[in-house]
Amino acid sequence: MRGAHGGSLQTAGLVAPAFFAVAVFLYLPIAASGLLAVLDYHPATRAFSYAGLANIEAVWRDPAFRVAAWNTLVYCLVLVPAQVVVPLLLALGLREIAGSRLAPVYYACLFAPTLVSFSVAGAVWLPLLNPINGVLNEMLIAIGLPPSRWHTDARAALWVVCVVTFWKTFGLNLVLWYAALMTIPREQIEAARIDGAGFFRRVRDIDIPLASPTAFFILVTTVFTTLDDIVGIIDVLTGGGPFERTTNLPYLLWQKGLVFFQFGQASVVALVTIAIVALLTFVQFRFVERRVTYA
Amino acid sequence: MREVAAAERRRRTARLLVHGALAIASAATLFPLVWMLAAAFTPNDLILARPFRLWPEQATLANFAAASEAYPIWRWLWNSLLAAAAVTAGKLALSLPAAYAFARGRHRWRDAAFGFVIVTMAFPTVMVIVPTYLAVVRLGLVDTLPALIVPSIPYIGFYVFFFRQAMKALPPEMFEAASLDGAGFLRQFVDIALPNVAHVVPALAAFAFLGAWNIFLWGQLTLASVENKTLAVGVALFSDIEGAQSSWGPLMAVNSLAILPVLVVFLVARRSIERAFANR
Known part of the structure; x- marks a missing residue:
């Protein structure tokens, strides 16, 4: 069987490197996390001992864990909808003026921050946010408003992290939305317009259904950015503070693991994060994917 | 009217x-x-x-001079380039052959293996970080660039999925014609499949490069000494140590340096990115 398709040995041979890379570096560590959660690590002797449920209990009693879990939820609830809806509105605007000489300029400006690393994004904003003589406060004072302490203010810090994260990430979704919208036949939209369908009805009845596979992809990938990559921004901007107001579960995991060598507790935090991601992904597939119409 | x-x-x-x-x-x-x-x-x-x-x-250019006096920023730039290039090459080398086999090959476990590989798209990096770090410690590889690079390569779920779609979209007649000319399964990969998806490879390579360039948490863990850091990791050190954050000029010089290579990569891959996402 050497025709147009490959024999099973050749197929297996080409897949094997990818298969084993994924198995060893992604699946095996997850299994190990489960094991580590019930072990204690002793940095001095580099030895492990059985800890039973002590790690789980310690994490559960840790106030930092509760704050981190709550913040993780808040980040998701604020950032996921914002990063799905705002880029959609911008993409709709860009389509409205497609053909204009300014359209590629807007597109490039809006995409630019996506090229910045998460940690660098935090570092770019540090001087702008500086409470003493940062640019943002200068602007506030210039228009007669009181200055803010931004990321060093316990009440504002989480929102500052949200804004910087949004700034750094929305460009990617904009590109995806725009690409999806541009494949929708122009005639279909014109026909609806002539039938008297207003802007929002056209978006709801034509654009969203026809772009729904992209919409679903955007939704799923956005959850991961929000959970995972945000850590770079948190670390540079706030270090999880003030008073742990901006920490999240992955950041707590990193602190417990590297800073305090509590690998067992860190694994428990990892497992909780995994459970949250699995739940969110399940909910998305269960309730959103049904409405996706694949052309 | x-x-x-x-x-x-x-x-x-x-x-x-x-x-x-x-x-x-x-x-x-x-x-x-x-x-x-x-x-x-x-x-x-x-x-x-x-x-x-x-x-x-x-x-x-005083800010660049001041930054390079405080930290080995040119070494960081080199480390970042090396790591991002290696991770990108690794991802392509793993995902292209696998995607071809998933698109055109025959094996009773083919679709199960495909599911096994692409589900990893939904794995956040935090879930593997602790055990992988312990393994790196055991192997004595802490504070080396390979410790940053190798575990970052296997996040290939999306790449395999994307390249498989692209290869499945190619007309089967192309492969059949090559087969009639005596080209075997592997020859067809090199002669037919690869050249015909080559136009979208720069797009995915650019995203792989950006992803590797961004690596932060894992870099914080594995790259301990100052001269081994990458720019994305080093920046944190830079903004930390200045405490009062009074040397903004040098910090912004390092930030600019960290953005430039990615900008170049995306400008080069621009056409490819437009084509890659145009028909999804």
Whole structure:
């Protein structure tokens, strides 16, 4: 069987490197996390001992864990909808003026921050946010408003992290939305317009259904950015503070693991994060994917 | 007739409003980056005296000199380039053959293996970080670039999925014709499949490069000594140690340096990115 398709040995041979890379570096560590959660690590002797449920209990009693879990939820609830809806509105605007000489300029400006690393994004904003003589406060004072302490203010810090994260990430979704919208036949939209369908009805009845596979992809990938990559921004901007107001579960995991060598507790935090991601992904597939119409 | 004219006027007003909204959004989005570039080339005391500016004042390279005196930023740049290039190459080398086999090959476990590989798209990096770090410690590889690079390669779920789609979309007749000419399964990969998806490879390579360039948490863990860090990891050190954050000029110089290579990569891959995402 050497025709147009490959024999099973050749197929297996080409897949094997990818298969084993994924198995060893992604699946095996997850299994190990489960094991580590019930072990204690002793940095001095580099030895492990059985800890039973002590790690789980310690994490559960840790106030930092509760704050981190709550913040993780808040980040998701604020950032996921914002990063799905705002880029959609911008993409709709860009389509409205497609053909204009300014359209590629807007597109490039809006995409630019996506090229910045998460940690660098935090570092770019540090001087702008500086409470003493940062640019943002200068602007506030210039228009007669009181200055803010931004990321060093316990009440504002989480929102500052949200804004910087949004700034750094929305460009990617904009590109995806725009690409999806541009494949929708122009005639279909014109026909609806002539039938008297207003802007929002056209978006709801034509654009969203026809772009729904992209919409679903955007939704799923956005959850991961929000959970995972945000850590770079948190670390540079706030270090999880003030008073742990901006920490999240992955950041707590990193602190417990590297800073305090509590690998067992860190694994428990990892497992909780995994459970949250699995739940969110399940909910998305269960309730959103049904409405996706694949052309 | 008058109604048509009125509708036309309404549409023109709407377009004007859209232009206004997009212009404001673009300016606000670009502002921090413009400020960063201006500050990178402006003497530090001028920035501290009056932070707001959109253009360098008394343009100077002193900030780059000061930054490289404080930290080995050129070494960091080299480490970043090396790591990002290696991770990108590794991802392509793993995902292209696998995608081809998943698209064209025959094996009873083919689809199960495909599911096994692409489900990893949904694995956040935090879930593997602790055990992988312990393994790196055991192997004595802490503080080496391979410790950063190798575990970062296997996140290939999306790449395999994307390349498989692209290869499945190729007309089967191309492969059948090659087969009639005596080209075997592997020959067809090299002669037919690869050249025909080559136009979208730069797009995915650019995203792989960006992803590797961004690596932060894992880099914080594995790259301990100052001279082994990458730019994305080193920046954190830089902004930390200055405490009062008074050396903004040098920090912005390092930030500018960290953005430049990615910008070049995306400019080079621009056409490819447009084509890669045009028909999804």
